Amino acid sequence: MASHVVGYPRIGPKRELKFALESFWDGKNGAEELQKVAKQLRISVWKQMENAGIKFIPSNTFSYYDQVLDTTAMLGAVPPRYGWTGGEIGFDVYFSMARGNANAPAMEMTKWFDTNYHYIVPELGPEFRFSYASHKAVIEYKEAKELGIETIPVFLGPISYLLLSKPAKGVEKSFRLLSLVGKIIPVYREVLAELKANGATWVQFDEPTFVLDLDNHQLKAFTDAYEQLEEFLSGFHVLVETYFADIPASAYKTITSLNGVSAIGLDLVRGEKTLDLIKGSGFPSDKYLFAGIVDGRNIWANDLEASLKTLKALESIIGKEKLVLSTSCSLLHTAVDLANETKLDEETKSWLAFAAQKILEVNALAKALTGKKDDTFFSTNAIAQASRKSSPRVNNEAVKKAAAAVRGSDHRRVTPVTARLDAQQKELNLPVLPTTTLGSYPQTMDLRRVRREYKANKISEGEYVKAIKEEIAKVVKLQEELDIDVLVHGEPERNDMVEYFGEQLKGFAFTINGWVQSYGSRCVKPPIIYGDVSRPKPMTVFWSTAAQSMTSRPMKGMLTGPVTILNWSFVRNDQPRFETCYQIALAIKDEVEDLEAAGIQVIQIDEAALREGLPLRKSEQGFYLDWAVHSFRITNCGVKDTTQIHTHMCYSNFNDIIHSIIDMDADVISIENSRSNEKVLSVFHEGVKYGAGIGPGIYDIHSPRIPTVEEIADRINKMLAVLKMNVLWVNPDCGLKTRKYTEVKPALTNMVAAVKLLRTQLASVN
Numbered sequence: 001m002a003s004h005v006v007g008y009p010r011i012g013p014k015r016e017l018k019f020a021l022e023s024f025w026d027g028k029n030g031a032e033e034l035q036k037v038a039k040q041l042r043i044s045v046w047k048q049m050e051n052a053g054i055k056f057i058p059s060n061t062f063s064y065y066d067q068v069l070d071t072t073a074m075l076g077a078v079p080p081r082y083g084w085t086g087g088e089i090g091f092d093v094y095f096s097m098a099r100g101n102a103n104a105p106a107m108e109m110t111k112w113f114d115t116n117y118h119y120i121v122p123e124l125g126p127e128f129r130f131s132y133a134s135h136k137a138v139i140e141y142k143e144a145k146e147l148g149i150e151t152i153p154v155f156l157g158p159i160s161y162l163l164l165s166k167p168a169k170g171v172e173k174s175f176r177l178l179s180l181v182g183k184i185i186p187v188y189r190e191v192l193a194e195l196k197a198n199g200a201t202w203v204q205f206d207e208p209t210f211v212l213d214l215d216n217h218q219l220k221a222f223t224d225a226y227e228q229l230e231e232f233l234s235g236f237h238v239l240v241e242t243y244f245a246d247i248p249a250s251a252y253k254t255i256t257s258l259n260g261v262s263a264i265g266l267d268l269v270r271g272e273k274t275l276d277l278i279k280g281s282g283f284p285s286d287k288y289l290f291a292g293i294v295d296g297r298n299i300w301a302n303d304l305e306a307s308l309k310t311l312k313a314l315e316s317i318i319g320k321e322k323l324v325l326s327t328s329c330s331l332l333h334t335a336v337d338l339a340n341e342t343k344l345d346e347e348t349k350s351w352l353a354f355a356a357q358k359i360l361e362v363n364a365l366a367k368a369l370t371g372k373k374d375d376t377f378f379s380t381n382a383i384a385q386a387s388r389k390s391s392p393r394v395n396n397e398a399v400k401k402a403a404a405a406v407r408g409s410d411h412r413r414v415t416p417v418t419a420r421l422d423a424q425q426k427e428l429n430l431p432v433l434p435t436t437t438l439g440s441y442p443q444t445m446d447l448r449r450v451r452r453e454y455k456a457n458k459i460s461e462g463e464y465v466k467a468i469k470e471e472i473a474k475v476v477k478l479q480e481e482l483d484i485d486v487l488v489h490g491e492p493e494r495n496d497m498v499e500y501f502g503e504q505l506k507g508f509a510f511t512i513n514g515w516v517q518s519y520g521s522r523c524v525k526p527p528i529i530y531g532d533v534s535r536p537k538p539m540t541v542f543w544s545t546a547a548q549s550m551t552s553r554p555m556k557g558m559l560t561g562p563v564t565i566l567n568w569s570f571v572r573n574d575q576p577r578f579e580t581c582y583q584i585a586l587a588i589k590d591e592v593e594d595l596e597a598a599g600i601q602v603i604q605i606d607e608a609a610l611r612e613g614l615p616l617r618k619s620e621q622g623f624y625l626d627w628a629v630h631s632f633r634i635t636n637c638g639v640k641d642t643t644q645i646h647t648h649m650c651y652s653n654f655n656d657i658i659h660s661i662i663d664m665d666a667d668v669i670s671i672e673n674s675r676s677n678e679k680v681l682s683v684f685h686e687g688v689k690y691g692a693g694i695g696p697g698i699y700d701i702h703s704p705r706i707p708t709v710e711e712i713a714d715r716i717n718k719m720l721a722v723l724k725m726n727v728l729w730v731n732p733d734c735g736l737k738t739r740k741y742t743e744v745k746p747a748l749t750n751m752v753a754a755v756k757l758l759r760t761q762l763a764s765v766n
Contacts, residue, residue, distance in 0.1 A: 001320060001323065001324075001325065001366040001367070001369045001370045002055040002056060002324045002325070002366065003053065003054050003055055003056070003324065003325045003326070003362045003363045003365075003366040004054065004055065004056035004152075004265075004290050004324050004325065004326040004327075004362070005049060005054055005056070005057065005058060005326065005327050005331065005358075005359055005362065006058065006154075006204075006206075006241055006243065006265065006292070006296065006326060006327050006328075006329055006330045006331070007058055007061040007154065007296075007327075007329075007330025007331060007332050008045050008049070008058065008061060008330070008331050008332070008355060008359075009331055009332055009334070009335075009336045009355050009516070009517065010041060010042075010045075010061065010062045010063055010332070010517070011336070011515060011516075011517050011523055012037075012041050012336070013336045013337045013340055013356075013513060014340065014513055015513075015515050015523055016037055016040075016041060017037065017038065017041060017064075017521070018521040018522075018523055020033065020034050020037035020038070021034065021064065021065075021520065021521040022521050024091075025095070025099075025521075031091055034064075034091075038062065038064065039143070041062065042059075042062045042140060042143065042144075043143075043147065045062075046059070046144050046147065046149045046151065047147070047149070048356065048359070049359055050149055052359045052360055052363050053363040053366075053367075054359055054362065054363060055324075056152050056202065056239075056290075056324065056326075057144070057149060057150070057151045057152065058151060058152050058153075058154045058204065059137075059140045059141050059143075059144050059151035059152065059153050059154065060136065060137040060140050060141065060153045060154045060155065061154050061330065061332075062140065064091075064094065064095075065094070065095070065098045065120070065519070065520045066098065066118070066119050066120050066519060066520070067119070067156060068112075068119040068120055068121075068122065068156060068161070068164060069094070069097060069098055069107075069119070069120040070134065070136060070156075071122075071155065071156045071161050072097065072120070072122050073089045073093075073094055073097075073133060073134035073136070074132065074133065074134045074136065074137065074155075074187065074191065075130045075131075075132075075133070075161075075184055075187050076089070076129075076130050076131035076132065076133030076134075076187070077122055077123075077124060077128060077130060077184075078093060078097065078133075079097070079107065079123050079168060081103075081104040081105075082096050082097060082101075082104055083103075083104075086131065086133070087133070088133060088134065088135065089133045089134050097120060098120055098520060099520070099702075099703055099704065100700070100703035100704070100705045101705070102705065105700065105703065105705060106120075106700065106702070106703045106705075107120045107121060107122075107123060108120070108121040108123075108166065109121065109519060109702065111611070111612045113208060113244050113616060114244065114612055114613060114614060114615065114616055115244075115297070115333055115612065116333075116516070116518055116524065116526075116567065116568055116609065116612060117332065117333060117517065117518060117519065118518060118519035119164070119519075121164070121165065121166050122161065122164070122165035122166070123165070123166060123167070123168040123169065124162070124165045124166075124167065124168055124171075124177055124180060125167060125168040125170070125171040125175065126171070126175060126179070126180075128168075128180070128183070129183075130180075130183050130184050130186070130187050131187065132187050132190045132191065135194070137153045137155065137191055137195070138153075138191065138194045138195055138198060140153075141153045141195060141198060141200055142198055145198070145199065150201070152202040152203060152204045152239065153195055153200060153202075153203050153204065154203075154204040154205075154206060154241075155188070155191070155203070155204070155205055155206065156205075156206050157205035157206055157207035157225075157240065158181060158184055158185060158188055158205075158225050158229075159178070159181070159207060159209065159218075159221050159222050159225050160206065160207045160208055160209040160210075161184070162177045162178055162180060162181065162184070162221075163177070163178070163209045163212075163218070164209065165177050178217070178218065178221045181221060181224060181225050181228070182228070185225060185228045185229060188229060188232075189229065189232045192229070192232045192233065192236070193232060196232075196235055196236070200236070201235075201236060201237060202236060202237045202238075202239065203233075203236050203237075203238055203239070204238075204239040204240075204241055204265075205238065205239070205240050205241065206241045206242075206243075207222070207240050207241065207242060207255075208241075208242055208243055208244055208329075210222070210240075210242040210247055210251045210254075210255055211242055211243070211244055211245040211246065211247050211248070211251070211267075211271075211616055211617075212616055212617075213248065213617060213618050214248070214250070214251060216250075219250060219251060219254045222254055222255070222258065223254060223257070223258065223259075226258040226259050226260055226261060227259050229260060230259045230260040233260035233261075234260070237262045237263060237288075238260055238261045238262050238263065239261075239262070239263040239264070239265055239288075239290060240255060240258060240261050240263070240264055240265065241265035241290065242255070242264075242265060242266060242267065243265070243267040243270070243292060243296070243328055243329035243330075244267060244270055244297075244329060244616060245267065245270050245271060245615070245616045245617060246267075246270075246271040246272065246273045246274055246277070246617070247266060247271065247274065247277070248617075249277065249281065252277055252281060253281070256283065256284050256287065257284075261287070262286070262287055262288060263287055263288035263289070263290055263324070264283075264287055264288070264289060264290065265290035265292060265326060266278075266289065266290070266291065266292060267292040267328040267329060268291055268292050268293050268310065268328065269292060269293070269294075269295045269296075269297070269328035270297070270328060270329075271292075271328075275310060275313060275314065278314065278317060278318075279313075279317060282317070283317060283318050285319075285322075287322065288322050288323070288324055289314065289318050289322060289323055289324065290324045290326045291311065291314055291323060291324065291325060291326060292326050292327055292328035292329065293307045293310060293311060293325060293326070293328070293362075293365065294307070294325075294326070294327045294328065294358050294361050294362050294365070295327075295328050295334075295358075295573075296327040296328045296329040296330055296331050296332075296333055296334060296358070297328065297329060297333045297334065298334065298570055298571070298573060299334055299335055299352050299353065299354055299514070299528060299570045300351060300352065300353065300570075300572075300573055301350070301351055301352055301353040301357070301361070301381060301384055301385070302353060302358070302361045302365075302381070303381075303385055304361065304364065304365065304368075304377075304378050304381045304382070305378065305381075305382060307365055308365060308368055308369070311323070311325070311365060311369055312369070315369065320369065320370075323369070324366075325362050325363075325365050325366040325369070326362065327358060327359075327362060331355035331358055331359075332516075332517065333516065334354055334355050334358070334516065334570075335354040335355065335511065335513070335514035335515060335516055335526075336354055336355050336356065336513070336514075336515070337354050337355065337356040337357075337513070338352055338353065338354040338356065338357050339356065340512065340513040341511050341512055341513065341514065342512065343512055344509065344511065347387060347391065347393075348509050348528075348530060350380075350383075350384040350387060351384055351387070351388045351530065352528070354514070360377075364377050364378070388530075388574070389574070391531075393530070393531055394530060394531040394532070394572075394574075395531065395532060396506070396507075396531065396532035396534065398534075399507075399532040399533065399534050399583055400532060400579075400583075402583075402586055403579055403582040403583045403586065404579075406582050406585070406586065406630075406634060407582070410630075410633075411630065411633045411634045411637040412633060412637060412665060413633075413636070413637055413639070413641075413665060415641045416691075417665060417667060417691055417692045418691050419641070420641045420642075420644075420667055421644075421667060421692070421693065421727075423641045423642050424601075424641070424642055424643075424644045424667065426642075427601060427642045428486075428554055428601065428602070428644065430485055430486070430554075431485060431759065432725055432726070432759055432762060433716070433725070433728055433729070433730050433755050433758060433759060433762075434485040434486060434729050434730070435483075435484045435485045435486070435729075435730045435731065435751065435752055435755055436484060436485060436486040436487070436488070436556070436670075436695070436729060436730075436731050437479070437484065437488055437731060437732060437735075437736060437748070438488070438604070438606075438648050438670055438731055438732060438733075438734055438735050438736075439488055439491055439497070439556075439558050439604065439606065439648070439735040439737075440488075440490060440491040440494070440497075440735035440736055440737035441475045441478075441488075441490035441491070441492070441735075441736050441737070441744065442736060442737065442738075442739055442740055442741050442744055443492075443737050443738075444741075447471055447492050450464060450467045450468070451464075451493070451495060468492050468493050468543070469546060471490065471492040472489045472490060472492060472543070472546065472547050472550065473550055475488070475489060475490030475492070476489070476490075476547060476550045476551050476555075478745070479553075480551060480553065482745075482748050482749060482752050483752050483756075484553075484748070484752065485553065485554075486553065486554045486555075486556060486602055487547075487551055487553050487554065487555050487556065488547075488555070488556050488558060488604075489543060489544065489546075489547035489555065489558070491558060491735075491737070493543055496524060496525060497560045497564075497568075497606065497608075497735075498524075498526065498527060498560055498564065498565050498568040498569060499525060499526075499527050500539075500560075501539060501559075501560050501565060502527035502529075502565065502569065503527075504535070504536070504537075504539040505533055505534065505535055505536075505539075505584075505587055506531070506532070506533060506534045506535075506536060507529055507530065507531040507532050507533040507534065507583075508527045508528065508529055508530070508533070508569075509527070509528040509530050510525075510527055510528070511525060511528070513525075514526065514528075519702075522738065524568065526568055526569050526570050527569045527570070528569065528570045529566075529569050529570065529571050529572050529580060530572055531572070532583060533580065533583040533584050533587055534583070534586075534587060535587035535588075535590050535591065538590075538591060538594045539591055540557060540558065540559065540591060540595065541591075541594050541595055541598050544557040544558070544595060544598070544600050545598045545599065545600070548599065548600060554601055554602045555600065555602070556600075556602045556603065556604045556646065557592075557595040557600040557602070557603040557604065558604050558606075559588060559591060559592065559595075559603065559604065559605045559606065559635075560588075560605075560606050561588065561605045561606055561607040561610075561631075561632055561635065561647065562581050562582075562584035562585040562587075562588050562631045562632065562634075562635060563581060563607050563609060563610050563613060563628045563631055563632060564606055564607050564608050564609040564610070565584050565588075566580060566581045566584060566609075566613070567609035567610075567612055567613040568608075568609050577613075578627040578631075581627065581628070581631045582627075582631060582634070584631070585631040585632070585634040585635050586634065588605065588635040589634055589635045589636070589637075589638065592605070592635055592636050592638075592639060592645075593638055593639065596639050596640065596643050600643075601642065601643055601644060602643075602644045602646065603636070603639075603643065603644070603645055603646070604645075604646035604647065604648060605632065605635055605636065605645060605646070605647050605666075606647060606648045606649075607632055607647050607648070607649055607664070608648060608649055608650045608734075610628055610632075610649055610657075610661075611649065611654060611657060613628060614657065625657065625660040628660075629660050629663050629664050632647070632664050632666075633664065633665060636666075644667045644668065645666050645667045645668075646666060646667065646668040646669070646670065646693075647664065647666040647668075647669050647670075648669070648670045648671075648734075649661070649669070649670075649671050649672065650671075650672045650733065650734050654671060654683070655682065655683045658683050658688055658690075659688075662688075662690060662692075665692075666692060667692055667693055668692060668693035668694065668695065668729060669692065669693070669694050669695070670694070670695035670696075670697065670729065670731050671694070671695070671696050671697065672697050672733045672734065673696035673697040673698070673715075673733065681696060681718065681719060681722055681723075684722040684723060690723075690727070691727070692727065693727045693728075693729055694723060694727055694728065694729065695728070695729030695730065695731040696719055696723075697731060697732055697733030697734065698712050698715045698716060698730055698731070698732065698733075698751060698754075699711075699712060699715075699732055699733065699747060699751065700733050701732045701733050701734050701735070701736055701738070701739055701747075702733070702734070702738070704739070704740075704743055706743060706746050706747045706750070707747060707750060707751075708750060709750045709753045709754045709757065710754075712750055712751055712754035713754040713757055713758055716728075716730060716754060716755070716758055717758070720758075725762065730751060730754075730755050732747070732748075732751070
């Protein structure tokens, strides 16, 4: 019985890639040092899998920034603005596409399906000339082979690549991206030919879009693409891998009939109906099934006995020789190694498995199916499973009862939003086109040092509070000097917008090195929700009131919303997600009402991750949106009309859920807009009526590039063409935590200058 891993984290067990990348970008280290760190990480992962007994080890899953961007580089699909003239794509062009440069903005970034990972969206058009411009896949295959390790080179498949792309600027939105299949297939052929010449015998194409609701035309594109590849697939075993959901019956029929394909990978974790589909439809006798039985999206230890039962059912259909044990998807989405967690209590630790432990689970299950069951490994797992089910730390009946009670109510604010905005304007007296920022300000080395020393008990609580208050005062003073209208305190006390709250709520556990890549060098450390959630005491009131006392301008209270806390955590898998979300919503509701009682008139409840939790299949989306929107409304249903509730959403496709966003009933919503080329504004062109305040972001904070006054003014004018002047707010795309003050100050200076210019123009017109 063989074992396989779809993919593995590339950041390193202690974020080695992050630090190497940032040193390279800052000019502290050169390309050779970055390449050295990357090679060490790749080698350690391959050896780790080999030592664990994994037979099918992936290569080309490492990336310096993003695997979709790697495919763009391989295909030579570089937008003209980056000045690439051909040849092998180097770091300068590669990172310019990802991050922008002084002369050209970055490519759009959006969420990878329903995960918190972001990918760089390819920009394609009918005139694009594709060429084999990055030999990374072959280089890394040869690198592993020199170590004596045979790997499966992994690629994003041609159809998924095109379906995840967008028409380039200037190209008609109606342009059919799938019409480019015939232009990109020759590049895939070149790569395959080179791999074959170097001895590769297996190749893996990730085609995750197979799990979406595809039409017949899209499904036929898969058939056509693999027919065009078939000649070059000869001599290879070809695995087509899917993940993240159940595959629809029509797509299952297509994938199992692809020419030249000898193995199919299916997600049996998120694909809860996949086993029944295989039972009902059968499985081709000439193909391998790579059964994704170990969860690649969460950190809970696999229930080995339950998985073994599922695998035996599959074995009876497919046969032992054609069944391969695998992860449900790439382990990119989970933390790296539980061995680095020295502060988790032993009981909680026994419930968990990070990427390094999951490859052991895969191999243990594979061995068990061949009659070589490791009884000690299985027994230890069974004890941990029983411990988790019975632990009093997990269950709180009072919390369960309170969450159950909210299900039947609507929790809407009684007064319509237009009337609330009038009441709020009388209190706040804001100018036309009010300016604000969205929470965090740069996290300096000194600030991180202060938090680190406080956690390590190297400074007293009094010294810590003094240092944080001084930082808040600097941020408040800066905003007043810039003449921003509604201020934030900058969040200097917060390490992360989810972890900060989780640390103050019951039912959460935390890691030291449980980092997961979000994009590029940006990593997050998701909290672990292991039990019922409640709030023992106020979490933000002290800092918000301290900040408000430093200014006469409105100071926003800054909270993370329940859906975002849920979606950006590793969530317990022993109860429905909506039950956990309602528990968090009630905790945030208590905090909102305490902030209001303390005199905070503007409260921002960020729901950055609302869209990413949307199920991939349309039939399941309505239920999710109902409870997600309801959870947000729970948090603020009890406040006065004069208390202004803001929310913020970042990199996602919003247009298809705009009515649910309206149903959230926030007073003001800010949405990422600049990197996606004002795509969110198109929904208002199409006649959607939105009566609340809205702040589509006017510049991209994920790029070091500083926008000009003219550029910002032009963006605001585009917004005014579709939005009423009295509802429009002006703000950056997101928080400023990842930027330097040398970038933040001029960017915000230009933002305010653009707004003042437009206010003057608008006043003269009116």
